[in-house]
Structures are given as structure tokens and as C-alpha cells.
Amino acid sequence: MLNLIKRDLLLSFYSSANFFFTVSFFVLILILIPFAFGTQSDQLTNLFKGVVWIALALSIIITVDRIYNADYEDGNLDIIMQKNKTIEYLVISKYVTHWFIYCLPLLVILPILSFLFYLDYLETIQIFINLFIGSFGMVFIANFVSALTLGAKRTIFLKAIIMIPLFVPFIIFGSDAGSWPILLGLSMLSFVISIYVTAYGLRLYGE
Amino acid sequence: MNELLDMGGYAIFVWSSYGIFFFSLVIFFLINMLNLRKYEKIFNKTKNKID
Amino acid sequence: MYIKINNNHIELIKSANPYLIFATIFVFIIGLYYSLFQSPPDYIQGDSMRIMYIHVPSAWFALMTYSILAGSCVLWFITRNPLFNVVARSIAQVGMVFTLMSLITGSIWGKPTWGVWWVWDARLTSMLILFFLYIAYIFLWQAISNKELASKISAALAIIGFINIPIIKFSVDWWNTLHQPASISKLSAPSIDESMLIPLFIMTIACFLFLVTVSLIRFRLVLIENKMLRTSN
């Protein structure tokens, strides 16, 4: 399990462009807000709180192809599955690395962005907590969608259609500051479902 | 008759929704029926070839 | 309880087909007569109320079809009887059409009633999401080239979607109480007059007959598809 985390981190370090692109994508979506809605500061603050969730959802959607697909197509997934007989451990380590590589950078950059949009400290902390909890749930969902759609090639749109309905509850509760306990519950529920479904999908495609 | 067509001023809503509804159902039915015919034809051909 | 489909069953379905088509058309005509001519206009909504007779049955069957879909997927995983997979696949597209119809007729009905085409109410939103779940189920099956695998994968997705729908409904309700305290969209459900129940009832039966007819046609279609996949291997 630790081996796999180390390996995935090293791999993302070797092809660091991917992770850089995701951060840029996230930032650019948020930068579009003032262009689309004008520069009134109180309006910007409100919009930011919602659009940051859309940006997070989209950033996770564009990374969903990288979780299992590359390893599946070149055959590394076979070796990894052979070495990790309990596939649930493999799945958990993928959660960790996927969150670490693609969500943590977004959370790190979030405070800077929130100051650009005139949020005060308290609001920044609230949004940070919500995004922190919600991003885990979204990563769980992205993982099982990735595992289920391994055999469907080049179908990022299909994956988006599957994932966005599942993201809806996160976006609803995420944009409300006080509802982090519900987000936590949703994340835990999606963890329980995701770990079974992901392992199921990987076993099926391993056959 | 005019009264019926007018639907108490809601003619466009009522008739358009009924129109869309039945049009779609019929089209959907026909698509599946024709598909079934096509598949049955292809299937019978391949079966004859095997026999 | 292992039911295996054999040629006799298919012949039976085949011979029932024309009667079913006839019955569907017949009941639809009666239903149309009752809903457009016989029933009185509503006190408040006037004649726009007549859209209800097609909107409500399609919404019911949209939900019912998805329940059957998810239920047969669960049963398929439990019993491993391929019949349930065939049922799920033959019923899915009919459900999608009913969902789309209930969305379209609902929004045409909404315009004269609420003054807007669409309201972000829990019921409507979850219906919209349901539509995308149907799309995801159908197209995921088509996108995976190994069809045996595709059935298992899309069945898993259908079950997850079934869990998702109540969550969405709950969260949109919650969100509405947070963001828009005045909910304008509660349909006037209380005390439907008996004269309105009759056309509604007939239209429901007609929609059910349509569902059965097309599902059985698709049932045969899916069976032939499966056979063709088998012989091509």
C-alpha cells in the first residue's frame, strides 16, 4: 500500500505537467468570474463561493482519466493488482494519491484566490473546510467512475455525465457555510459505496 | 368546436404538450419496431448461413 | 426461482404483440376523449389542467421504471439469472422517454400555472437528474465493447443512481429552504375531483400498456442482440 502511494507520487512527479495543468485549469475557471459577471466586489464574493465548487468539480472530472486508465492500458494495473491481493488497499492508496496530487494543490492555492475575491478570513476558513471535506467525497466518486469506465475508451463526456449528478449534493451543501457535517456524512457514504464499487470494477476488468 | 380548440385560452399549451407527448411515443415505438424487424432479418440470414 | 426464457415464451410474446398494440391505441383514444372532452376544466387552472392527464402518468412511470430497472439489477447480482439483465436493458429506454415526456409536459404546464417554464424545486430537479441517470445507464452500456462486462458495469451504475435520487431530492429540498424560503411550486394536490380521476386513471392504464408493449418489443430486440453477440464469438 505504501509502495503504491510512493510509486504514484513519483510518477506524478516525473510527469509534473499534469498536476500543473489541473491547478491552472482551476485558477482559470475562477478568473473567468469577473469577466463574465463584472467587478462589483460584493457580487464577486458571492459568486466565488459557488463557482469554486464548480471549478473543483470540473478539475476532478478532467483528472478522472488519469486514475486507472493509463495503468490499465499499458498493463501496469495487472502488476499492481497482483502485488496487492486485497484490492481494497489498492483502492485506498489510489484515493490518497489522487487527492494528494490533484486536490491538495487546489486547496493550497484557494486562500490566495479567496483574497482576490475579497473574502474575509472567516469566510475563507469556512470555504476551505467545506472544500477539504467535500473534495474527499468527490475523489471517492471519481475513483469508482474511473474504475467502472475503464473499458470505455475516450469517453470523458460520458464520465462527466455519470459524475455530475453524483456531485450535485456536494455542490448544494458545499456552498453553504454551516453544512460541513452533512458534507462529512456524504463523503463517508460515498467512501463506503466507492470502495466496494471500485474494487468490483477493477476485479471485473482484471479478468 | 372552436371552444374546444381554444381550451379556455390555454390552447397552445395543451395542444402542444399533447402533440409532443404522442408524437414522441409513436416515434419511439416505431424506432424500436423497425429495429426489431431489421435485427430479425439479419439474424435469420446468419442462422440460414450456419445451417 | 430460476426462470429461463425459451422459444415458447418468445412466441407467446410475439403473438401478444398485435393485441397489446391495439389495446394501447384503444385505451389511449378513450383516455383522450375523457381528458380532452369529458372532464370539466379546473376552477383555478382552467383548461391547462388537462396537461396533468399526460404529465402525471409519465412522471409515475418514469420513477416506476427506474425502480424496476434498479430492482432487476439488484436481483441480477443476487441470483445471477440473465433474465433480469435483459429486463433491465429492455425497460431502460422506455423509462428515459417517459422521463423526458414528464419534463417537457411539466414545463409546458408550468408556464401558464407558475408563469415560468421551470422551477428549481426538488421534484423537478430530481426528475432532471433521473433523466441523466437513464442516459448514463444506456450510453455506458453502449460505450463498453465487451458486452458481458458492459451489463455488469451499467447495472452497478443503475444501483448507485437509485441511491443518488433520494439524496438529491433531500438536498434540493434542504437547499430550497436555505435559499428561497417561499416555495411556489407545491402542486395543488388536495381534493382532486372525481371527474378528474377518471381520465387520469384511464391515461395511467394507457401509459402502462404502452410501457408493457414497447418493453416487450425491446425484450425481443435485446434477446436477438444477445444471440447475435453469441454467434459472432
Next chain:
Amino acid sequence: MNELKIEDLSCKRGESKVLNNINLTIKSGETLVVKGRNGSGKTTLLRILSNFITSYQGKVSLNDLSILEDNLYNNKFNLIGQKNSLKDNLSIKKNLELWDIIFNETLDHAKLLEHDNLDRLINRDVGSLSDGQKKCISLYRLNYNKYEFWFLDEPFVYLDEVNTNSLIEKINRFNENMGIVILTSNINLPKKFHKEVNI
């Protein structure tokens, strides 16, 4: 002394039966060549032996213990499939480092690659190599050496004469160290191995 036993093995893929009542026994130090037409189930057999496919009729057992119940079995074999498990956008050296981590074993890459005449390519991107070179590097995984079985899926495809001979030599040496090799091939090999089976 290991004994891998396959009894009455049948397997369905989709609706078609690919393996039908296969009975085989392989003992330590032997090599089995599985031959057959395209789509006859050679790869399926290897994937059953490597525990990826778990739904089949019959029994596969190692020393009389079913491989499905043997928890240590997954650490005993080294499977080299037809996919080469290489990241095209990384250099060979980086690919090998990633393998080191997965296999949990650090090899002396410079020395081993020199032996295979691949050391001059070490910093090239895998994407720029020929298929034969990729296959050679894919077979480099055989150097991870704590395994008792090698399962090789079409190892000779794309290999030239020199590399074919050196692979055969490697297999012989592994056999001498009491290793079991099962390989699939649909071409005639220059050397006879211990056992050959047609499926």
C-alpha cells in the same frame, strides 16, 4: 519442490467456451509451452493461473492447495503479459525505478541493462523505441528474482534471433534453479522445451 496441477479446467468467456477440460501437471524445473490458434484461450489460461480470473470450473492447485485459497500464491509468480507495462512519456530509467517500487526490490539497473545491450538507451523515452526494444525492456522484469514461476504471454513476439536465444538461455537457467515457466506461443520455437500442449 513445487507441483502445479490443473484438473478438468473449463472456462467460459462471455457465451463461448475457450478452455475445455484441461489437465496438466508441471513440476519444478520444467517449462510448459502452450500452443494454440488465436483466441483459443492461451491468455485466459495464464490469467487463470495468475488468479485474475476466478470464475471457472475445475481446479488449479499448487502442492495440493487451491491457488484461490493460497494467500502467498500471488507473491510466487511473475507474469509478463502482452502489454509492455511501460510509460511512453518517461525514460527507461524512470520506468525501471517505478517498477522497483512496485516489485519492492532494487536492482542494479546499469549492470543488468549492459548485459542485455540496452544500457545505451537508458535515458531515451520509451515512446521513441521500436516494438522489439520495448519487448526486451518488458522482459527485463524477469530480473526480479524472488519468484518461483514465470508466466510469459507471447514472449517471443517482436524479438530478433539474438534476443530470442538469450531469452531461451534465461529460461533454461531459471529451470536449472528449479523454477517453473509457462509460456504461450503460436510460432515454432528454435528449441524444444520439456512439455508442450495444444489447446
